[in-house]
Structure formats: C-alpha cells, structure tokens
Amino acid sequence: MKDKMTEYSDSKIIIQRSDSSIIATHFPCSCIKDKENLTILCNRNVFEQNESQPDEILTRDKYSVFYIFKKGGENMTQTKFLRSSPGPNTDDLCVYAKKGTSVKEALERDGRFVGLEDFKLCEAKTESTESKTPIKYTESTERVDNLDQKKFKIGRERKKFDTKSVLDAAQKSGISVKRAMEETGSKVRPSEIYKILCKQFQDLKTWMESRFPGDSYQKALKLKKQDFGKIQQSFSEVHRVRELLRLGGSVCLLKFNAFRVTVQGTGFLLFDNFILTNAHLFKMCTDLPSDKWRERVKITGTFNYENPNCDSNKEEFTAKLCGGCDIGRDYAILEINQTAETGEAELPPGLLSRFGRLPDNGEACLIGHPAGEVKQIDPTCIIPKKETNPAVRDHIFTLHSINQEIRKDPYADIYVAYNSFMYGGSSGSPVFDAHGRVFGLHTGNVLFNSGKPNESSIEYALSLLDIFENFVKELKKRGNKELLERVKEAAKGNPYLKQIIDRLKTEEPMETNLPTRSEAPQ
Known part of the structure; x- marks a missing residue:
C-alpha cells in the first residue's frame, strides 16, 4: 500500500470520514473525533490544489465545520464548481x-472548489422540513461563525428576464447582447428577439432589393473582396509595417484649450520643431482676431502615446501657433516651444521629405489618435472620384449627398476620399500610400443620420503638396526668409517639393488659382 501511495501527490488524495464526507488534506486534527476512522483513497484526477501555507492548529471551538453537497443547488445544477468528482461513495464535502x-475565503482556501463567482449557500432541507420552512440563504461575504455543523448546497440567484433593458444597454453602449446581459444582470427571451427580427425582416428585404437589383449584390461583394485583398497584400509585408510604425513615431496627440473649451486632434512633425494639423481645430476662436490666438489658445501635445497603461515612453510638449495658418485650406502650422529643458529632447524625424502626390486610387493607411485615444493605424482603400456616388449609396441614411457637396466645393480637386473608422480627434492625421509616402492630411467626413456620432460615410484628406505650395507662397509673401530657407533645406531630395519651389521662384500664380474659403460659394 505504501509503495502504491507514493505514485500519487497530495493533490490526488481523497480522505473520507466515517460519516462518508470528504475532508481536505489540510483538515486540522482538532476537528476530527477521537478514535474516528479515516479512509484514504487515490484519485486519478487532481482533486485538491492548495497553495496556502498551513496555519497553526487551533482548538475545535475556534473553527466552524460545515458541509457542502457535491450536487449544486438553485441555478447551479449544471455548473461545475468542484475541481473533480469525489466519486459515488459520498454526497458532501466537509469544510x-x-x-x-x-464563506468565499473559506472555499477558496479549501482548494477543492473552482469558478466560485457570485454564489451563495442554500441551507439543505431535511425530509421533515422539506415543505414547512422557506429556504435560508447565506451570502458568500458572510462570516462562517454560525455555520458549524450545518449542510448547504451552492447556488446562485436567478437572473430576471428583461429583454428591453438588455437591448437598450447594448444599443446605447455599442456592445454585444451577451456583454449587456452580464452588465445588467438580466436575461433576454429568445422568443422576444425572434419577434423583433421578424418585424424588421420585411423592411430589410425591401431595402436590399432596392439597393441591389438583380445580381448586383454579388458583383458589389466581389469588388469589396478585391479591395480587401489589395489592402491586405499591401500592408501585410513586414518591411512595410515596420516602415509605417517608424514613420508613425512622428504622429502626436494634440489638445487645444481656449475659453474653457478643450478640442482634441492629431498632428505630425513636419520638419525641425514644426507640426502640421487642421485649422478647423481652432473653431472656438473663429470670432477672435488671428493675432490674438497665440495668447488665448493653449496648445499641448504628446508623442508616443501608444499604451494607456505606460507613461514612461510618452513625450509631452507645449506649442504655439506659427504664422502658417490657413482657415480656407484648413491647415495650421504649430511650433514646439523650445526651452532649456525640452530643447535637449530629440524629436522624431519630420515627414516633409516623404510628401508625395495625391493618388487617384489604390491603398492608403491613416495613423492618428481618434477620440484622443492611443495611437491607431487604419489601412483603407482610396475611392476613385468616379465611384464616389456608389460609395455614398453603400449607406442607407446620410445627412448630405457627398457628391453634390463636392460639386459645390472649389477645392474638390485637392481632396482624396476613403472609408475609415477614424472619427473625432483624428483630424490632422497623416495619410500614407502603400509605399510609405505621405500624401494627405485627414480632414473631414460626412455623418450618418443613425444617431451614432462616431460614424461617417466617407472621409477626406487634403493634398499635402497643395498645402506645401500654399505655405511656401505665404512665407514668400510675408518675407520670412529665415523660415523659408529652413523649409527648402528640409525639402531637399524630394522631387515633388523641388518642382513646387522651383516654380514659385518665378512667382508664377498657382496652377489651381482657387479662391479662399471665405470667397468660395457655400
């Protein structure tokens, strides 16, 4: 017998008392009756797992000894709460x-119970009290002092059916029904869900038939698969991902505070200590003269905000509005304040030298801080201008016809459109192509009429080459030769920027010859 016992660890040993109940291997001897017989059995599975250190053995009166039936009680009959079965020769476990x-601490320390969340003890009835007395419950947080020699079943409180509150919580928070059930503590009736779906089916069928006549649905699905395949292929190669992550180091979270209003956005390092972002982030200052913006607007920013649980890598700074701010073309240039302390910090590389043409189609990738959250990457696909209308029709409700808005907008030729999950707070994000060139400044969108403020049908980016050309023209106009030379130095090696600079040397008018936004028809 001794040789056989050595094959089993303590975690597989079952000790049975003379009353057939099972005790833990760390059960104190002071709680065992004199001359009581104990039967030691060997289990094939782990029955007990106790990692706590053994305590000093106390006298019997210092303990409460109670019993837990191996079969669950109310709402626990199908739930596993024992590490493994104690076998057919016993009905309860002695604790x-x-x-x-x-109670919870006692069962957790015991080592034989698992998955004990939100439980209670239901006092077991004897045959004489089966129908005479109501069930008494002991909460898991109650002390064991009054439980000595009593018998219990482990149970749970029955969840109430409240389909409406669960669905309302799911819709309001944008979470799954399963998670809403967990958070509300209620259940849904499948029959009620079925009725709701049946009511919606006819409207859905009518809409689908009007949207996809004939076999157009299969054609549309095929195009979507092709677009997804292109995106996946372009941004699945490791070297491209690494390059995007490296370039993404130049992207920062921005916060603008004025008149007790805080606006969040995104920006990226342009060159030296200058940052490019959208001018519409200063909308709270629309009625304020631009020469007052510097003193009224407080600008702070953060590089490397990528992990919400780690502050060690974040690099925070303050900035001020530079002379380059064009409300019409919706861009602003910020200058990071250089102090004795921050001047020593090394800034990430600027993206000016990576500027490229505005593509007509193909893959794209945004890097930004939507809703002021950690930095995120969103691969997408550019919507060719001729397909803008079908893209709009991909959504059943919209506030505006995007195509009509573009026709009214004299700046339509300097936009590129795409779908993205990037919403409020991501304005000012750089938009990259599949080759790592940055071509756009993520700027605007058109919202659904769906009651969800963070959804939009189509997003837009402004051409960075157009912004650069306008910025250089403004520097020349103001006679800021020092900053102009710094711009030229940072633009060296980029053929697109060189072409713009060379053309503007002769002070020729810009090819687009567009009016300012204030002059553009509304």
Missing part, C-alpha cells in the same frame, strides 16, 4: 474555516 473568515 472548515477559522471563525471570522468569510
């Missing part, structure tokens, strides 16, 4: 605990 200990 001990120091007085003053809670």
Whole structure:
C-alpha cells in the first residue's frame, strides 16, 4: 500500500470520514473525533490544489465545520464548481474555516472548489422540513461563525428576464447582447428577439432589393473582396509595417484649450520643431482676431502615446501657433516651444521629405489618435472620384449627398476620399500610400443620420503638396526668409517639393488659382 501511495501527490488524495464526507488534506486534527476512522483513497484526477501555507492548529471551538453537497443547488445544477468528482461513495464535502473568515475565503482556501463567482449557500432541507420552512440563504461575504455543523448546497440567484433593458444597454453602449446581459444582470427571451427580427425582416428585404437589383449584390461583394485583398497584400509585408510604425513615431496627440473649451486632434512633425494639423481645430476662436490666438489658445501635445497603461515612453510638449495658418485650406502650422529643458529632447524625424502626390486610387493607411485615444493605424482603400456616388449609396441614411457637396466645393480637386473608422480627434492625421509616402492630411467626413456620432460615410484628406505650395507662397509673401530657407533645406531630395519651389521662384500664380474659403460659394 505504501509503495502504491507514493505514485500519487497530495493533490490526488481523497480522505473520507466515517460519516462518508470528504475532508481536505489540510483538515486540522482538532476537528476530527477521537478514535474516528479515516479512509484514504487515490484519485486519478487532481482533486485538491492548495497553495496556502498551513496555519497553526487551533482548538475545535475556534473553527466552524460545515458541509457542502457535491450536487449544486438553485441555478447551479449544471455548473461545475468542484475541481473533480469525489466519486459515488459520498454526497458532501466537509469544510472548515477559522471563525471570522468569510464563506468565499473559506472555499477558496479549501482548494477543492473552482469558478466560485457570485454564489451563495442554500441551507439543505431535511425530509421533515422539506415543505414547512422557506429556504435560508447565506451570502458568500458572510462570516462562517454560525455555520458549524450545518449542510448547504451552492447556488446562485436567478437572473430576471428583461429583454428591453438588455437591448437598450447594448444599443446605447455599442456592445454585444451577451456583454449587456452580464452588465445588467438580466436575461433576454429568445422568443422576444425572434419577434423583433421578424418585424424588421420585411423592411430589410425591401431595402436590399432596392439597393441591389438583380445580381448586383454579388458583383458589389466581389469588388469589396478585391479591395480587401489589395489592402491586405499591401500592408501585410513586414518591411512595410515596420516602415509605417517608424514613420508613425512622428504622429502626436494634440489638445487645444481656449475659453474653457478643450478640442482634441492629431498632428505630425513636419520638419525641425514644426507640426502640421487642421485649422478647423481652432473653431472656438473663429470670432477672435488671428493675432490674438497665440495668447488665448493653449496648445499641448504628446508623442508616443501608444499604451494607456505606460507613461514612461510618452513625450509631452507645449506649442504655439506659427504664422502658417490657413482657415480656407484648413491647415495650421504649430511650433514646439523650445526651452532649456525640452530643447535637449530629440524629436522624431519630420515627414516633409516623404510628401508625395495625391493618388487617384489604390491603398492608403491613416495613423492618428481618434477620440484622443492611443495611437491607431487604419489601412483603407482610396475611392476613385468616379465611384464616389456608389460609395455614398453603400449607406442607407446620410445627412448630405457627398457628391453634390463636392460639386459645390472649389477645392474638390485637392481632396482624396476613403472609408475609415477614424472619427473625432483624428483630424490632422497623416495619410500614407502603400509605399510609405505621405500624401494627405485627414480632414473631414460626412455623418450618418443613425444617431451614432462616431460614424461617417466617407472621409477626406487634403493634398499635402497643395498645402506645401500654399505655405511656401505665404512665407514668400510675408518675407520670412529665415523660415523659408529652413523649409527648402528640409525639402531637399524630394522631387515633388523641388518642382513646387522651383516654380514659385518665378512667382508664377498657382496652377489651381482657387479662391479662399471665405470667397468660395457655400
């Protein structure tokens, strides 16, 4: 027998008392009756797992000893709460605990129970009290002091059916029905869900038939698969991902505070200590003269905000509005304040030298801080201008016809459109192509009429080459030769920027010859 026992660890040993109940291997001897017989059995599976250190053995009066039936009670009949089965020769487990200990602490320390969340003890009825007395419950947080020699079943409180509150919570928070059930503590009736779906089906069928006549649905689905395949292929190669992550180091979270209003946005390092972002982030200052913006607007920013649980890598700074701010073309240039302290910090590389043409189609990738959250990447696909109308029709409700808005906008030729999950707070994000060139400044969108403020049908980016050309023209107009030379130095090696600079040397008018936004028809 001794040789056979050595094959089993303590975690597989079952000790049975003379009353057939099972005790833990750490059960104190002071709680065992004199001359009581104990039967030691060997289990094939782990029955007990106790990692706590053994305590000093106390006298019997310092403990409460109670019993837990191996079969679950109310709402626990199908739930596993024992590490493994104690076998057919017993009905209950004998548990001990120091007085003053809670029920939950006692069962957790015991080592034979698992998955005990939100439970309670239901006092087991005897045959004589089966129908005479109501069930008494002991909460898991109660002390064990009054449980000595009593028998219990482990149970749970029955969840109430409240389909409406669960669905309302799911819709309001944008979470799954399963998660809403967990958070509300209620259940849904499948029959009620079925009725709701049946009511919606006819409207859905009518809409689908009007939207996809004939076999157009299969054709549209095929095009979507092709677009997804292109995106996946372009941004699945490791070297492209690494390059995007490196370039994304130049992207920063921005916060603008004025008149007790805080606006969040995104920007990226242009060159030296200058940042490019959208001018519409200063909308709270529309009625304020531009020469007053510097003193009224407080600008702070953060590089490397990528992990919400780690502050060690974040690099925070303050900035001020530079002379380059064009409300019409919706861009602003910020200058990071250089102090004795921050001047020593090394800034990430600027993206000016990576500027490229505005593509007509193909893959794209945004890097930004939507809703002021950690930095995120969103691969997408550019919507060719001739396909803008079908893209709009991909959504059943819209506030505006995007195509009509573009026709009214004299700046339509300097836009590129795409779908993206990037919403409020991501304005000012750089938009890259599949080759790592940055071509756009993520700027605007058109919202659904769906009651969800963070959804939009089509997003837009402004041409960075157009912004650069306008910025250089403004520097020349103001006679800021020092900053102009710094711009030229940072633009060296980029053929697109060189072409713009060379053309503007002769002070020729810009090819687009567009009016300012204030002059553009509304």
